[in-house]
Amino acid sequence: MNEQEILDYAAKIRPRHREAEAQAREILENKVKPLGSLGVLEDLAAVMAGIFEKLDYRIEKKADVIFCADNGVFDEGFNKYPQQISRLVAEIMAVGKGGGSLLATALGAQVKIINLGLKGDYKQGRCIPEGDLAAGRQQESIRVVDRIICPRGTGNITQGPALTREQVCLAMAIGIEEAEGLIGEGISVLSAGEIGLGNTATSAAILAALTGATAQEVTGMGSGSLGQALDRKVASVAKALAVNQPDPQDVIGVLSKVGGLDIAAMTGLYLACGRRRIPVVLDGFISLAAALCAVRLQPAVKEFMILSHHSAEKGAGLAARTLGLNISRPDQEAELALPPLHMDMRLGEGTGAVLMFPLLDCARQVLNYMASFDDLDRWFPGWR
Numbered sequence: 001m002n003e004q005e006i007l008d009y010a011a012k013i014r015p016r017h018r019e020a021e022a023q024a025r026e027i028l029e030n031k032v033k034p035l036g037s038l039g040v041l042e043d044l045a046a047v048m049a050g051i052f053e054k055l056d057y058r059i060e061k062k063a064d065v066i067f068c069a070d071n072g073v074f075d076e077g078f079n080k081y082p083q084q085i086s087r088l089v090a091e092i093m094a095v096g097k098g099g100g101s102l103l104a105t106a107l108g109a110q111v112k113i114i115n116l117g118l119k120g121d122y123k124q125g126r127c128i129p130e131g132d133l134a135a136g137r138q139q140e141s142i143r144v145v146d147r148i149i150c151p152r153g154t155g156n157i158t159q160g161p162a163l164t165r166e167q168v169c170l171a172m173a174i175g176i177e178e179a180e181g182l183i184g185e186g187i188s189v190l191s192a193g194e195i196g197l198g199n200t201a202t203s204a205a206i207l208a209a210l211t212g213a214t215a216q217e218v219t220g221m222g223s224g225s226l227g228q229a230l231d232r233k234v235a236s237v238a239k240a241l242a243v244n245q246p247d248p249q250d251v252i253g254v255l256s257k258v259g260g261l262d263i264a265a266m267t268g269l270y271l272a273c274g275r276r277r278i279p280v281v282l283d284g285f286i287s288l289a290a291a292l293c294a295v296r297l298q299p300a301v302k303e304f305m306i307l308s309h310h311s312a313e314k315g316a317g318l319a320a321r322t323l324g325l326n327i328s329r330p331d332q333e334a335e336l337a338l339p340p341l342h343m344d345m346r347l348g349e350g351t352g353a354v355l356m357f358p359l360l361d362c363a364r365q366v367l368n369y370m371a372s373f374d375d376l377d378r379w380f381p382g383w384r
Contacts, residue, residue, distance in 0.1 A: 175268025
């Protein structure tokens with residue numbers, strides 16, 4: 001897909017179904033419980049009904065797609081770990097030992113790992129002794145799938161653009177294609193994660209570019225940048241913004257100048273979820289940066305996004321507020337702000353998002369199977 005084709009694809013996204021959402025809220029009000037007493041769970045049920053456009057929606061299968069790529073800004077020297085850790089994390093993810101794949105498979109979700117530009121060669125977990133795999137390997141089918149755009153990762157954003165516009169569009173197209181493929185296989189809820197040192201710096205640069213915030217306001221410790229290392233990271237983000245001068249009105253240009261392959265692919269995946277009308281659960285800071293890119297391209301896609309957790313990474317709060325992913329209850333002036341999970345997490349890889357999956361199942365159970373006052377009237381005549 002070229003740039004115009006991606007924009008045309010996004011333009012066809014429409015808001016969720018208001019009538020189904022309103023009907024769900026009416027049904028929830030008639031359940032045997034004090035009004036609103038299940039809080040966010042009720043809102044999730046109503047939102048999901050609006051997304052699926054019906055009350056008896058089903059959540060058959062879920063998946064977490066993890067996009068992997070190295071980032072040239074690593075060369076600025078603020079990371080705690082050597083760059084090969086990106087590849088090694090992909091290795092352990094492929095055998096179910098990484099945080100993202102371990103939690104997803106523990107919750108019954110499918111995992112797909114896409115290599116867009118990791119440095120070095122990996123062995124699909126074959127370097128790990130079989131005995132070490134026995135207890136942790138939960139999904140034999142996990143593999144790293146090569147869809148390589150930049151074999152050595154992106155350019156250093158402090159020196160110039162990370163990517164060309166064509167490379168950004170290729171990554172976005174891959175995100176769209178991966179989502180479309182999984183949805184075609186019956187996946188009804190998606191989340192996206194990422195692997196690649198330096199991507200909290202690129203996310204900070206994207207957020208600053210799109211919101212006007214300073215590098216200081218949005219740059220956090222990421223994989224462990226503290227003290228002088230954090231100062232170098234903040235300076236790197238500030239320099240990247242000064243060197244590239246990204247235009248906030250040009251999202252693809254922002255991704256090209258200060259972004260990364262993983263964030264561009266996640267942006268495409270989010271657009272596909274909106275286009276195919278399925279919920280997509282957002283993870284932490286990097287996920288939120290990609291979500292903001294998708295929403296700036298097509299505001300309607302926001303209605304298919306569900307926040308999972310309050311990331312501990314600096315900048316995540318600003319990103320969530322900028323997205324405005326709050327649920328307004330019809331009977332209240334104040335907004336009920338998601339996310340419902342506050343777990344002090346900032347790992348990425350979709351780890352926070354997949355923890356939201358069981359809550360979506362519970363919301364559906366409440367909407368479809370919890371007893372109503374009409375049931376009480378049938379079962380216990382004259383009880384009132």
